[in-house]
Amino acid sequence: MAKAKKQLPVILITNDDDITAKGIRSLVEAVQDLGKVVVVAPNTPQSGMGHAITIGSPLRMNKMDIFKDLGVEAWQTSGTPVDCVKLAVDKILHRRPDICLSGINHGANHSINVIYSGTMSAAMEAAIEGIPSIGFSLLDYNYDADFTAAKQIARKMVMEVLAMKNPDKHFLLNVNIPALPPEKIKGIKICKQAYAKYDEDFDERLDPHGKKYYWLTGEFKNFDKARDTDVWALQHNYVSAVPVQFDLTHYTLKKKFEKNKLFQ
Amino acid sequence: MAKAKKQLPVILITNDDDITAKGIRSLVEAVQDLGKVVVVAPNTPQSGMGHAITIGSPLRMNKMDIFKDLGVEAWQTSGTPVDCVKLAVDKILHRRPDICLSGINHGANHSINVIYSGTMSAAMEAAIEGIPSIGFSLLDYNYDADFTAAKQIARKMVMEVLAMKNPDKHFLLNVNIPALPPEKIKGIKICKQAYAKYDEDFDERLDPHGKKYYWLTGEFKNFDKARDTDVWALQHNYVSAVPVQFDLTHYTLKKKFEKNKLFQ
Numbered sequence: 001m002a003k004a005k006k007q008l009p010v011i012l013i014t015n016d017d018d019i020t021a022k023g024i025r026s027l028v029e030a031v032q033d034l035g036k037v038v039v040v041a042p043n044t045p046q047s048g049m050g051h052a053i054t055i056g057s058p059l060r061m062n063k064m065d066i067f068k069d070l071g072v073e074a075w076q077t078s079g080t081p082v083d084c085v086k087l088a089v090d091k092i093l094h095r096r097p098d099i100c101l102s103g104i105n106h107g108a109n110h111s112i113n114v115i116y117s118g119t120m121s122a123a124m125e126a127a128i129e130g131i132p133s134i135g136f137s138l139l140d141y142n143y144d145a146d147f148t149a150a151k152q153i154a155r156k157m158v159m160e161v162l163a164m165k166n167p168d169k170h171f172l173l174n175v176n177i178p179a180l181p182p183e184k185i186k187g188i189k190i191c192k193q194a195y196a197k198y199d200e201d202f203d204e205r206l207d208p209h210g211k212k213y214y215w216l217t218g219e220f221k222n223f224d225k226a227r228d229t230d231v232w233a234l235q236h237n238y239v240s241a242v243p244v245q246f247d248l249t250h251y252t253l254k255k256k257f258e259k260n261k262l263f264q
Numbered sequence: 265m266a267k268a269k270k271q272l273p274v275i276l277i278t279n280d281d282d283i284t285a286k287g288i289r290s291l292v293e294a295v296q297d298l299g300k301v302v303v304v305a306p307n308t309p310q311s312g313m314g315h316a317i318t319i320g321s322p323l324r325m326n327k328m329d330i331f332k333d334l335g336v337e338a339w340q341t342s343g344t345p346v347d348c349v350k351l352a353v354d355k356i357l358h359r360r361p362d363i364c365l366s367g368i369n370h371g372a373n374h375s376i377n378v379i380y381s382g383t384m385s386a387a388m389e390a391a392i393e394g395i396p397s398i399g400f401s402l403l404d405y406n407y408d409a410d411f412t413a414a415k416q417i418a419r420k421m422v423m424e425v426l427a428m429k430n431p432d433k434h435f436l437l438n439v440n441i442p443a444l445p446p447e448k449i450k451g452i453k454i455c456k457q458a459y460a461k462y463d464e465d466f467d468e469r470l471d472p473h474g475k476k477y478y479w480l481t482g483e484f485k486n487f488d489k490a491r492d493t494d495v496w497a498l499q500h501n502y503v504s505a506v507p508v509q510f511d512l513t514h515y516t517l518k519k520k521f522e523k524n525k526l527f528q
Contacts, residue, residue, distance in 0.1 A: 050346075051314030051379045058469070058477040082314075082380075086464050086480065112392065114512050115315045115385075116346075128376065128461055157527060168517060188527040192513040197392050200350050205322070213322040216350065241527060243517035248378055249456040253432060253507035263421055263452040263505060 009035035009098035009162055012126070014084045016046040016105065016118030019066060019076045023104035026147035027136065030155045032070050034162060035098065039067055039074040040088035042081060047107070049118035051125070052080045061087055081122035089129060099161060100126035103136035104150050106143070110176045110230040110240060111196035111222065120174055124246055127172035132161055134172075139234060140179040149182040153239050157188070174242040178234050189238040194229035196222040273299035273362035273426055276352050276390070280310040280345045280369065280382025283330060283338065287368035290411035291400065294419045296334050298426060299362065303331055303338040304352035306345060306382075311371070313382035315389070316344045325351055345386035353393060363425060364390035367400035368414050370407070374440045374494040374504060375460040375486065384438055388510055391436035396425055398436075403498060404443040413446040417503050421452070438506040442498050453502040458493035460486040 011031055015024040019041035028037060043062075060078040067074045075092055077084050081102065089096060105119040114120045123135035134157060138150045157175065161167060174193075178185060198218035207213055222231045230240035257263075275295055279288040283305035292301060307326075324342040331338045339356055341348050345366065353360060369383040378384045387399035398421060402414045421439065425431060438457075442449060462482035469477055486495045494504035521527075 045320060048317040048319040049314070050316045050385065052316045053312040053314070053380055054480060055312040056309060058479050059466070060475075060477055083480070087466065087478065090464055090466055091468075091478065112510065115388070115510060116317055121314065121379075124379070160527060168520075171517075172514070174512075190518055190521045190526060192515070192518060193511055195511070200354055202323070202351065202354055204355075211324075213324055214351065214355065215322050216318060216347070241521075242512075243514040243521060244512045245514035245517075246376070246379055246512070247457055247459070248438075248506075248508045248510070248512070250436070250507040250509035251456070253435075253509075254454055254456060256432075257454045257505075257507060262454060263424060 010093060011035040011037045012088050012093065012097035012100045013037060013039045014041045014081055014102050014122045016042065016049060016081045016122065018042050018045045019064065019074065021106060022144060023106050023138065023147060026151050027101055027104045027154055028067055028070055028072055030151040031158050032072055034158060037072045038088065038093060039072060040084045040092055041076060042084060043076040043078055046080055046118045048116050049080045050116050051082055051121040053082050054079050059083055059087065081118040082125045085122050085125040096129060096131050099158065100131045100133040101136065101158065104147055104154065105137035106145055107137065107141040108139045108176055109135065109137040109174060110234060111194040114174050114193060114244060123172060124244065127170045128246055130169055132167040132171035135174050137176045138179060139176060149180060149185055150177045152182055153177050172244045174244050176230055176234055176240045178237055180237060184237060185239060186237045188241055189233040191230040191233050191240045191242050192228055193242050194222055194224040194231035196220065196224060196231055274357060275299040275301045276357065276361035276364045277301060277303045278305045278345055278348045278366050278386045280306065280313060280386065282306050282309045283328065283340045285370060286408060287370050287402065287411065290415050291365055291368045291418055292331055292334055292336055294415035295365065295422050296336055298422060301336045302352065302357060303336060304348045304356055305340060306348060307340040307342055310344050310382045312380050313344045314380050315346055315385040317346050318343050323347055323351065345382040346389045349386050349389040360393060360395050363422065364395045364397040365400065365422065368411055368418065369401035370409055371401065371405040372403045372440055373399065373401040373438060374498060375458040378438050378457060378508060387436060388508065391434045392510055394433055396431040396435035399438050401440045402443060403440060413444060413449055414441045416446055417441055436508045438508050440494055440498055440504045442501055444501060448501060449503060450501045452505055453497040455494040455497050455504045455506050456492055457506050458486055458488040458495035460484065460488060460495055
């Protein structure tokens with residue numbers, strides 16, 4: 001007897017580097033045969049957009065044939081990565097996808113970068129909606145970075161998550177991949193977010209009219225000596241996978257402030 | 265004998281509604297005699313900007329006399345709320361302020377709004393730098409909202425935090441104030457972030473050239489029945505104060521995934 005035809009999972013893919021980036025094409029190539037892939041991504045680079053949404057202006061959205069060679073439907077929008085997820089669910093898919101993938105980002109999103117990252121904010125937006133979600137980032141900012149290892153890792157992880165019977169309700173992972181050939185990568189480590197931050201600086205310049213302007217620059221500093229952080233894992237040639245939550249309550253301080261009757 | 269002259273605390277104030285908003289003026293008025301107040305705020309509305317930073321373009325910054333009547337130094341920048349905090353610390357104050365205040369926002373930033381909010385992201389940026397920080401929001405979106413109660417609450421809380429001998433290293437509060445006259449407010453409650461979200465919708469329209477565009481809209485839904493949430497407190501006429509953290513690691517899932525040997 002013929003088996004009941006199993007419906008293909010719907011895989012939503014977005015990013016923050018824009019729909020033409022090599023990273024998003026690499027992600028599409030890595031998973032395109034695992035389900036019905038739909039791409040909804042920004043039409044301009046949105047790095048560092050964090051969890052921005054577009055409130056003060058309307059959004060545009062256009063179908064594109066950029067992934068036609070892979071048989072994949074694609075839409076570009078004028079919005080942020082978070083807008084893309086909202087538009088995809090409400091106006092394109094008209095349902096929740098079975099998984100949402102964001103990236104593969106050109107550049108690291110480990111440690112504190114999770115809060116600045118458009119890649120991770122898109123994934124978080126999906127997780128808030130109850131869609132299992134993964135943000136992928138490669139530790140290489142180059143336009144033409146080598147995504148060979150990242151594609152293998154992404155494919156393996158997506159297959160495992162799609163095979164889960166009951167993924168956690170707000171399943172969300174921040175995955176960072178070292179810029180190494182596949183054989184140099186030691187494996188995937190479940191990690192916590194390292195306490196690290198940027199020592200910011202601004203490069204002050206004069207425009208042709210003699211007026212000052214500033215470029216944000218900065219040096220990354222890791223203050224976390226623990227061996228279960230994403231920064232540690234990446235330094236030791238592992239892929240880091242941090243489970244991420246969107247309840248930002250600091251419960252330890254909550255208890256302390258209640259006990260101390262702060263503001264009473 | 266004369267007492268040693270105590271140095272005034274430096275109070276950095278920013279917001280996301282822009283430097284001309286009634287909310288930021290109200291906040292300056294509420295605390296201007298408690299220290300040396302310096303305002304660094306965006307020159308355009310930045311609501312919903314989340315933790316966005318400006319990477320792809322340079323920033324502008326200009327001194328303004330908008331708070332001259334209050335004897336307060338003010339700078340407007342072309343950046344996001346997070347950029348404003350970075351610029352303030354690095355290019356204006358050349359030191360960490362003793363406290364950073366953000367707001368008073370025109371509109372709620374309780375529950376899930378904390379991750380979309382430019383107001384809270386500015387406060388979080390300061391907290392990452394080790395600056396005790398509070399974001400204030402009034403549950404009234406009106407341009408000309410009544411900030412009477414909000415000013416009293418902000419003043420009381422800032423005085424209490426400035427009086428702390430050793431505030432926690434990353435002290436960060438998300439404070440929401442009901443739109444009520446002072447005598448109707450029952451007090452300040454330490455809360456957790458409610459699990460609530462928006463049921464998004466997009467208002468689809470045609471431009472004069474016959475092309476589609478979309479406005480983001482949506483209905484707020486609270487799924488959290490607990491009585492210690494910010495949404496509960498606000499519904500019961502309390503001010504909500506949620507201690508906020510920027511370590512987004514989901515430790516429960518981390519343990520579970522390690523135990524299950526996920527991705528091994």
